[in-house]
Amino acid sequence: xxxxxxxxxxxxxxxxxxxxxxxxxxxxxxxxxxxxxxxxxxxxxxxxxxxxxxxxxxxxxxxxxxxxxxxxxxxxxxxxxxxxxxxxxxxxxxxxxxxxxxxxxxxxxxxxxxxxxxxxxxxxxxxxxxxxxxxxxxxxxxxxxxxxxxxxxxxxxxxxxxxxxxxxxxxxxxxxxxxxxxxxxxxxxxxxxxxxxxxxxxxxxxxxxxxxxxxxxxxxxxxxxxxxxxxxxxxxxxxxxxxxxxxxxxxxxxxxxxxxxxxxxxxxxxxxxxxxxxxxxxxxxxxxxxxxxxxxxxxxxxxxxxxxxxxxxxxxxxxxxxxxxxxxxxxxxxxxxxxxxxxxxxxxxxxxxxxxxxxxxxxxxxxxxxxxxxxxxxxxxxxxxxxxxxxxxxxxxxxxxxxxxxxxxxxxxxxxxxxxxxxxxxxxxxxxxxxxxxxxxxxxxxxxxxxxxxxxxxxxxxxxxxxxxxxxxxxxxxxxxxx
Amino acid sequence: xxxxxxxxxxxxxxxxxxxxxxxxxxxxxxxxxxxxxxxxxxxxxxxxxxxxxxxxxxxxxxxxxxxxxxxxxxxxxxxxxxxxxxxxxxxxxxxxxxxxxxxxxxxxxxxxxxxxxxxxxxxxxxxxxxxxxxxxxxxxxxxxxxxxxxxxxxxxxxxxxxxxxxxxxxxxxxxxxxxxxxxxxxxxxxxxxxxxxxxxxxxxxxxxxxxxxxxxxxxxxxxxxxxxxxxxxxxxxxxxxxxxxxxxxxxxxxxxxxxxxxxxxxxxxxxxxxxxxxxxxxxxxxxxxxxxxxxxxxxxxxxxxxxxxxxxxxxxxxxxxxxxxxxxxxxxxxxxxxxxxxxxxxxxxxxxxxxxxxxxxxxxxxxxxxxxxxxxxxxxxxxxxxxxxxxxxxxxxxxx
Numbered sequence: 001x002x003x004x005x006x007x008x009x010x011x012x013x014x015x016x017x018x019x020x021x022x023x024x025x026x027x028x029x030x031x032x033x034x035x036x037x038x039x040x041x042x043x044x045x046x047x048x049x050x051x052x053x054x055x056x057x058x059x060x061x062x063x064x065x066x067x068x069x070x071x072x073x074x075x076x077x078x079x080x081x082x083x084x085x086x087x088x089x090x091x092x093x094x095x096x097x098x099x100x101x102x103x104x105x106x107x108x109x110x111x112x113x114x115x116x117x118x119x120x121x122x123x124x125x126x127x128x129x130x131x132x133x134x135x136x137x138x139x140x141x142x143x144x145x146x147x148x149x150x151x152x153x154x155x156x157x158x159x160x161x162x163x164x165x166x167x168x169x170x171x172x173x174x175x176x177x178x179x180x181x182x183x184x185x186x187x188x189x190x191x192x193x194x195x196x197x198x199x200x201x202x203x204x205x206x207x208x209x210x211x212x213x214x215x216x217x218x219x220x221x222x223x224x225x226x227x228x229x230x231x232x233x234x235x236x237x238x239x240x241x242x243x244x245x246x247x248x249x250x251x252x253x254x255x256x257x258x259x260x261x262x263x264x265x266x267x268x269x270x271x272x273x274x275x276x277x278x279x280x281x282x283x284x285x286x287x288x289x290x291x292x293x294x295x296x297x298x299x300x301x302x303x304x305x306x307x308x309x310x311x312x313x314x315x316x317x318x319x320x321x322x323x324x325x326x327x328x329x330x331x332x333x334x335x336x337x338x339x340x341x342x343x344x345x346x347x348x349x350x351x352x353x354x355x356x357x358x359x360x361x362x363x364x365x366x367x368x369x370x371x372x373x374x375x376x377x378x379x380x381x382x383x384x385x386x387x388x389x390x391x392x393x394x395x396x397x398x399x400x401x402x403x404x405x406x407x408x409x410x411x412x413x414x415x416x417x418x419x420x421x422x423x424x425x426x427x428x429x430x431x432x433x434x435x436x437x438x439x440x441x442x443x444x445x446x447x448x449x450x451x452x453x454x455x456x457x458x459x460x461x462x463x464x465x466x467x468x469x470x471x472x473x474x475x476x477x478x479x480x481x482x483x
Numbered sequence: 484x485x486x487x488x489x490x491x492x493x494x495x496x497x498x499x500x501x502x503x504x505x506x507x508x509x510x511x512x513x514x515x516x517x518x519x520x521x522x523x524x525x526x527x528x529x530x531x532x533x534x535x536x537x538x539x540x541x542x543x544x545x546x547x548x549x550x551x552x553x554x555x556x557x558x559x560x561x562x563x564x565x566x567x568x569x570x571x572x573x574x575x576x577x578x579x580x581x582x583x584x585x586x587x588x589x590x591x592x593x594x595x596x597x598x599x600x601x602x603x604x605x606x607x608x609x610x611x612x613x614x615x616x617x618x619x620x621x622x623x624x625x626x627x628x629x630x631x632x633x634x635x636x637x638x639x640x641x642x643x644x645x646x647x648x649x650x651x652x653x654x655x656x657x658x659x660x661x662x663x664x665x666x667x668x669x670x671x672x673x674x675x676x677x678x679x680x681x682x683x684x685x686x687x688x689x690x691x692x693x694x695x696x697x698x699x700x701x702x703x704x705x706x707x708x709x710x711x712x713x714x715x716x717x718x719x720x721x722x723x724x725x726x727x728x729x730x731x732x733x734x735x736x737x738x739x740x741x742x743x744x745x746x747x748x749x750x751x752x753x754x755x756x757x758x759x760x761x762x763x764x765x766x767x768x769x770x771x772x773x774x775x776x777x778x779x780x781x782x783x784x785x786x787x788x789x790x791x792x793x794x795x796x797x798x799x800x801x802x803x804x805x806x807x808x809x810x811x812x813x814x815x816x817x818x819x820x821x822x823x824x825x826x827x828x829x830x831x832x833x834x835x836x837x838x839x840x841x842x843x844x845x846x847x848x849x850x851x852x853x854x855x856x857x858x859x860x861x862x863x864x865x866x867x868x869x870x871x872x873x874x875x876x877x878x879x880x881x882x883x
Contacts (some may be wrong), residue, residue, distance in 0.1 A: 001851070001854050001855075001860065002708075003612075004592055005707065005708035005709075006704075006707075006708070006767070006850070007603050008858075009858060009862055028865070028867055029862030029865040029867070030862060030863075030865055030866070030867045031867035032867070035550040044859060047850070047855055047858055047859070048850030048851060048852075048854055048855035048858065049848065049849070049850045050707055050709055050845050050847070050848065050850075051708065051709050052708075052736075052843060053845060053848050054847050079542055080808070092848045094733075094735070094848075095735035095736070096735070096736070097735065141512030200588070200709075202588045203585075203588075204585060204586060204588070223580050224582070224585055225578070225581075225585075225742065226583045227585055228581035228583075228584060228585030228586070229577070229578065229581045229582075231581065231584075231585065232561075232577055232580065232581035232608065233562055233577065233581070233582065235561070235562065236612075237488070237611055237612070239488075239489070239490070239590055240490060258588070258590055259589070259612065260590075260591075261591060262588075262590025262591045262593070262614075263591030263592060264591065264592060267591065269591070325524060362492075363489050386490070386492070386536070386537070386538070387536045387537050387538020387539060388537035388556075388557045388558045389490075389534075389538070390560070390562075390592065398747070398826060399824075402749055402824050402826050404746075404827075405749040406749050406751075409749060412540075415503065415538075415555055415751070416503075416506055416686045418506075418746060418747075419746065419747040419749065419826060420578070420744065420745065420746050420747070421744070421745045421746075421747070422578045422581070422582065422742060422743070422744045422745075423742070423743045423745075424582060424740050424741070424742055424743075425740060425741045425742075425743060426738060426739075426740045427738070427739045427740060427741070427838075429726065429737050429738050429739045429840075431723055431726050431727060432723070434719060434722065434723065434739065436741075444829035451538065451555075451557060452486065452538055453538045453539070453540055453555050453557075454535075454536060454538050454539045454540060456539070456540040456542040456553060457542050460542070461542045461543065461544060461551070474501055474566070
């Protein structure tokens with residue numbers, strides 16, 4: 001089984017629920033996973049299927065095994081069985097649209113010969129040409145009471161059964177138009193259906209998970225479009241060494257890793273990400289969800305604080321403090337001293353690494369998502385970026401990248417700073433009824449893109465004719481650049 | 484050294500470079516000893532570039548006029564190439580291509596089908612990122628041009644891209660030995676193999692009639708994993724027809740979106756305060772008053788029959804108060820004035836590129852029961868509650 005293509009044990013995956021919300025979970029062997037009101041299932045039942053598969057939860061011979069629902073964790077002590085969510089069996093669905101017995105393919109409007117053919121479920125009920133007879137009387141139109149619906153749910157009736165009963169008990173369902181009936185069905189299905197799709201944990205998926213959770217601020221209001229732009233404009237490849245500031249708690253670093261290595265722990269690519277952080281320790285918390293091994297992350301993600309980066313240890317001092325021993329010397333060392341020696345050696349190596357990153361390494365790109373003052377940060381971080389390599393800086397706000405672009409514009413080491421904004425507009429994708437969605441997420445941020453360049457020294461300018469006079473000064477060069 | 488795929492340090496003869504003259508004037512040039520790059524800003528000998536690091540600014544003084552001209556020499560990347568490239572067809576720009584790659588999870592793990600190749604702009608981006616790219620072009624001339632370009636850019640030598648001359652709508656995507664393709668040129672495929680294992684998990688169709696190509700995909704897409712598809716069509720009618728075929732052919736998670744990319748110019752606007760404007764008008768009025776009073780005196784003299792009524796016109800003093808530099812050409816950002824940093828959308832916006840129709844398909848939604856059984860056996864002793872500690876827990880355990 002390929003853990004990138006197939007659902008595998010001990011990996012983190014995303015589960016897309018009927019409500020289209022995303023749940024992130026780890027697939028522990030022999031365990032059960034509860035989806036709250038959408039049911040529960042055995043992890044083993046999904047192992048080995050390709051990512052993207054949709055499963056439906058069934059309760060044919062239910063009530064045998066149960067696991068506590070997450071919302072009732074506290075209550076379980078007293079009433080052990082009362083709030084348990086039964087674990088169902090699974091079947092594979094053709095798609096999310098065919099949930100509940102595959103009857104509503106037409107609800108999407110796709111592919112049907114006559115585009116107005118209503119959902120077969122709905123044809124039996126009858127509908128209205130228009131909604132002129134539909135009077136909004138609020139909740140009383142539904143004859144089933146809340147308690148009755150709850151009871152249906154407890155009896156673990158399928159979503160389909162509940163919805164059918166609700167339609168039966170709906171006073172004016174036949175007065176709705178087909179379109180409106182379909183919307184009603186869809187809404188109810190999102191509430192009562194019991195299916196889920198298992199998705200690979202992509203960087204876009206991780207972002208979606210954060211947004212669903214309401215963690216917009218943590219994600220710095222980033223959008224999938226902006227992540228795509230950052231990775232493309234940054235020319236991110238598996239063989240580059242990138243300098244990175246990531247204030248999203250690891251989302252950006254994860255996106256870099258996915259683009260560079262595609263989730264492959266066995267990748268032998270040499271790419272590295274050097275993460276510069278402003279606190280004592282880097283916050284790359286989200287990487288705990290990644291399916292890269294700890295070794296892999298340690299080899300490809302390095303962290304250094306801004307203080308260490310801008311004021312690196314002095315080589316001579318480090319070497320004064322510690323001298324690595326030769327193998328022969330080591331052999332002679334007593335074992336109780338060896339532990340201490342190796343701890344010092346680790347410290348020594350980390351100091352040498354920091355000196356390398358801060359004073360020797362030339363970076364193949366600078367990728368920043370930070371709320372630090374960009375105009376003071378980027379010119380300094382840009383110093384060690386190799387000529388011709390891109391610098392990409394994300395900000396939630398246009399004003400901050402605007403100020404940055406003005407700063408970089410007057411600095412000859414940065415070529416053509418550009419502010420870009422990319423927005424994706426999703427459409428209702430139904431044949432014959434294509435239109436942009438009525439609402440979409442706002443925000444998504446801005447990206448500044450430029451290239452590091454090496455300005456010519458005035459003394460290096462070739463003079464074809466023996467010209468005497470005016471020395472070439474920087475201000476002249478600047479003028480030219482602006483024009 | 485490879486032109487695109489490797490990071491180069493120093494400019495050498497034989498390198499393909501992009502010479503940046505201005506934002507909308509970037510020229511691809513192959514560096515050759517003794518050659519010269521001519522622009523209206525001056526002539527730049529290649530020898531001045533050789534040996535310098537990539538990204539270097541190259542400057543010359545033009546003969547006679549004592550002017551200073553310069554260019555920057557960059558190593559090509561897919562995105563810069565998109566800006567500089569010779570258009571053979573409408574091209575896919577970075578806002579679209581970056582979104583498509585991100586949404587379809589492009590990585591070294593991806594095996595990409597791209598049809599048609601067109602100007603090859605997207606091929607460069609795919610080739611940078613994906614494990615393998617199968618590009619198809621039905622136009623013979625464009626195929627030849629693209630093949631040659633991929634050759635010169637070392638994309639073929641990188642070994643993860645093949646271009647095939649093919650009308651995929653008619654003849655599908657399978658690549659056999661003997662086809663007009665670069666696939667079998669690569670040494671690793673010489674001899675033994677007769678049919679290319681395409682096994683694509685990312686499909687990008689930039690075709691006038693994608694619905695004719697979609698039915699052919701089943702043969703060449705991955706059979707046991709999720710495949711992502713994107714159709715790039717400018718017209719909504721094309722989208723509609725595509726949707727019909729996608730549904731018939733079992734593609735799901737269908738969604739059409741549109742990408743709007745905007746680019747902003749950084750500008751400065753002069754801060755012109757009300758008080759300054761008032762003060763300037765007061766100043767004008769005051770100076771006007773001088774003339775008014777002179778005329779008044781002359782009038783009074785005339786009335787009272789004085790002999791000499793004419794008064795010498797006083798020299799109008801130059802404007803004393805000119806806070807906004809009126810009458811002189813002020814350059815944006817002039818340090819003698821106060822400026823507010825502002826942004827402005829570029830003068831011409833790409834208001835519509837194309838509709839992107841995404842879909843996905845899993846051909847076999849089954850598992851290999853043998854492999855699954857093996858996996859179960861491996862973990863049969865794992866008790867779920869005590870199940871494997873999370874990474875964080877592991878760390879904590881290690882520390883204690």
